[in-house]
Amino acid sequence: YVYVDDDPMRRYVVSSRGHNVIQIDGSEQGPQELESGAPLEGACAITDRFSVAFGAFANGFEDVAGHVVHRRAVAHVHGLGWIVADEIDTDRPRDIDARWHFHPDVAAVAQGLDVVSADKGVA
Secondary structure (H helix, E strand, O other), X not given: OOOOOOOOOHHHHOOXXXXXXXXXXXXXXXXXXXXXXXXXXXXXXXXXXXXXXXEEEEOOEOOOOOOEEEEEEEEEEOOOEEEEEEEEEEOOOOOEEEOOOOOOOOOEEEEOOEEEEOOOOOO
C-alpha cells in the first residue's frame, strides 16, 4: 500500500488497526519516530536455520495511564514457519487485544483460542 496523504484509506493503514499489533485497554499505539537513529545491532539474528528479530514499544499507547511496555520477538524457522511471542510489562491489570489479519482470500476459522487457515497449504 502507498501511504498517500489524500487517500481515504490512509487513516486505517497508518493506525494500529491496520497492522498485526497489540492494543492495550482498547487503545492504539501512538505515533513513533519515522526513522531509526541507529541500526538494530543485537536486536536480530540471521542463521542458516532461523531468523529472529526483537523490538519494544514503551509507554506510547494513546490515552493509557501508567506503565506499559510491549515486547515482541518474531522468528522464522526455515522449513517450519513463523513464531511470534509477545510480552506485556505493566503496572496494573489491562485488557489486551491481539490484532491479526488474514488475506481476504484465505478462509480463516476459529479452533478454540486459535484462528487458522481452512485452506490446505495456505498460511
